[in-house]
Amino acid sequence: MDAPMIGIHGLHKYFGESHVLRGIDLSVAQSEVVVVIGASGSGKSTLLRCVNRLEDFQEGRVEVNGRRVRDDERRINALRSHVGMVFQHFNLFPHMTVLGNVTEGPTQVRGLGRDEARDIARRYLDKVGMGDFENAYPATLSGGQKQRVAIARALAMEPDVMLFDEPTSALDPELVGGVLAVMRGLAEDGMTMLVVTHEMGFASEVADTVAFMDQGVILESGPPATIFNDPQQARTREFLGQVLTPGGCT
Amino acid sequence: MYYDASALIKYFPYFLPAAWMTIKISVLGILLGLGLGLTAAFARISRRTVLNAPARAYVYVIRGTPLLLQLLFIYYGMRSVAGLDAVPSAVLALGVHNGAYIGEVFRGAIQSIAPGQMEAARSLGMSHCRAMFRIILPQALKRAVPPLGNQFIIALKDSSLASAITINELLLKAQQLASSNFMMMEMLTVAAFFYLFYTGVFTWLFARVEARLAVSART
Numbered sequence: 529m530d531a532p533m534i535g536i537h538g539l540h541k542y543f544g545e546s547h548v549l550r551g552i553d554l555s556v557a558q559s560e561v562v563v564v565i566g567a568s569g570s571g572k573s574t575l576l577r578c579v580n581r582l583e584d585f586q587e588g589r590v591e592v593n594g595r596r597v598r599d600d601e602r603r604i605n606a607l608r609s610h611v612g613m614v615f616q617h618f619n620l621f622p623h624m625t626v627l628g629n630v631t632e633g634p635t636q637v638r639g640l641g642r643d644e645a646r647d648i649a650r651r652y653l654d655k656v657g658m659g660d661f662e663n664a665y666p667a668t669l670s671g672g673q674k675q676r677v678a679i680a681r682a683l684a685m686e687p688d689v690m691l692f693d694e695p696t697s698a699l700d701p702e703l704v705g706g707v708l709a710v711m712r713g714l715a716e717d718g719m720t721m722l723v724v725t726h727e728m729g730f731a732s733e734v735a736d737t738v739a740f741m742d743q744g745v746i747l748e749s750g751p752p753a754t755i756f757n758d759p760q761q762a763r764t765r766e767f768l769g770q771v772l773t774p775g776g777c778t
Numbered sequence: 779m780y781y782d783a784s785a786l787i788k789y790f791p792y793f794l795p796a797a798w799m800t801i802k803i804s805v806l807g808i809l810l811g812l813g814l815g816l817t818a819a820f821a822r823i824s825r826r827t828v829l830n831a832p833a834r835a836y837v838y839v840i841r842g843t844p845l846l847l848q849l850l851f852i853y854y855g856m857r858s859v860a861g862l863d864a865v866p867s868a869v870l871a872l873g874v875h876n877g878a879y880i881g882e883v884f885r886g887a888i889q890s891i892a893p894g895q896m897e898a899a900r901s902l903g904m905s906h907c908r909a910m911f912r913i914i915l916p917q918a919l920k921r922a923v924p925p926l927g928n929q930f931i932i933a934l935k936d937s938s939l940a941s942a943i944t945i946n947e948l949l950l951k952a953q954q955l956a957s958s959n960f961m962m963m964e965m966l967t968v969a970a971f972f973y974l975f976y977t978g979v980f981t982w983l984f985a986r987v988e989a990r991l992a993v994s995a996r997t
Contacts, residue, residue: 582897601905609903619898623916633902636912678898685902 531594533558533689533720534579539588541574548574549585550744556689556737559718563731563752566741567767572724573616575741576693579722580611593688609637612682612690616697618674620666626653626677627662633685645684652680656710672703676710683714690714692723728771732756740764785964786971789955796951797972803868803945804937804976808930810873815880822885833881840878846939848875853943868940876933883929887922888914920991927984931977938973948972 532555541549548571556562564572577583579590581597581604590597595607621629630649634640640648653659656676666674675695682690692711696704708730715721715734725731731738732752739749740761747761756772759765821833840848852871856862862870891914899909941950952965959965 580901582901605900605903605905607903608901611901613898613901615894615898617892617894619892619894621895621898621913621917623920632912633904636908637903681902 807872
């Protein structure tokens with residue numbers, strides 16, 4: 529098999545004294561969807577943020593499509609332009625319209641002309657079902673709409689991989705479905721995705737691989753059927769018992 | 779007490795050159811203060827000590843001493859060192875003074891923007907600098923408008939202290955006229971009228987700027 533799109537080897541990360549990632553090895557192949565699950569504080573968001581170096585790390589190696597994630601400012605900017613990121617709290621630019629948000633990366637980073645950037649932006653806004661809102665400001669949108677615009681903003685960079693950091697955790701329950709549907713569509717189109725989520729339904733249906741994280745390590749990973757139906761680790765069984773039992777979800 | 783209202787109109791024209799002087803040193807001082815303030819704000823949020831330490835010292839010294847002292851210090855200092863006149867000294871002093879406060883206004887506004895904004899911009903591949911100018915500053919400037927309006931009005935009124943270094947502005951004019959016509963209350967009233975007129979114009983201008991910037995904040 530070819531080199532993975534995302535390769536993480538022996539990753540260690542400290543926040544001051546606290547050792548939050550303790551030797552992570554994970555790889556995501558081209559067009560693979562890897563979903564990372566685990567309790568709050570297990571380090572899954574930190575792991576994701578190390579992939580585009582929004583978080584610094586102390587030991588180990590991270591590669592995206594053959595490019596090593598390093599300190600160097602200019603290279604990190606180039607690398608990030610190939611790695612789409614979707615945040616829990618959307619982080620849309622409030623002073624720009626929906627179209628402005630989505631054309632910002634193409635014009636400012638990819639150096640495209642305005643018309644070309646708009647064509648690309650409209651294509652991805654249509655893809656996420658937000659084509660009718662291009663002149664709206666983010667403050668006028670619902671959470672689900674904001675998140676779909678944020679996904680379009682990341683896609684307009686035409687990235688090699690997409691990172692999703694709990695993309696539905698800040699949404700009202702009735703808005704989660706629309707965002708998950710967009711993500712499912714992306715997966716079907718063959719986008720390489722690394723997703724941190726608490727949506728176990730999405731993980732079991734869309735993921736190729738589910739990785740369970742606990743206290744800074746990946747305790748076990750495998751196809752969703754194995755992880756959800758036949759987990760090997762007691763800690764995984766305990767976690768799944770909590771989140772899958774009706775009413776037990778926190 | 780006798781108060782001659784007709785003197786208000788009679789002496790009004792005598793104040794016009796002083797009114798011009800007041801607005802001139804105020805506006806020039808504010809413009810200089812904006813430049814210094816923006817520079818100080820960027821220096822203070824920088825992680826590099828060579829930048830943030832001098833900015834800290836600047837803000838500490840200027841906020842920690844009276845404007846009147848700064849005016850006298852710069853006036854006498856610049857006169858002996860550079861042969862600078864009273865008017866440029868007044869502009870320099872007002873600029874340096876307001877720059878420290880405006881710097882803190884900008885710094886607060888920049889730091890009040892959620893860290894997620896910078897992260898989102900950086901995750902698109904923007905450099906720190908580009909993200910600052912495209913994403914952070916436009917939002918920060920909007921938040922800085924109300925405190926800036928405040929500071930501009932303070933600067934306008936503080937320009938009256940320049941009377942202490944022989945600047946022929948509104949307050950000094952009022953005192954000079956009163957010393958010859960003995961109508962202190964009337965002369966102060968005329969000066970007050972001009973200050974109120976200017977602050978009224980500033981208030982109106984800032985309200986317009988705020989209204990224009992509010993477009994994207996509609997909810």
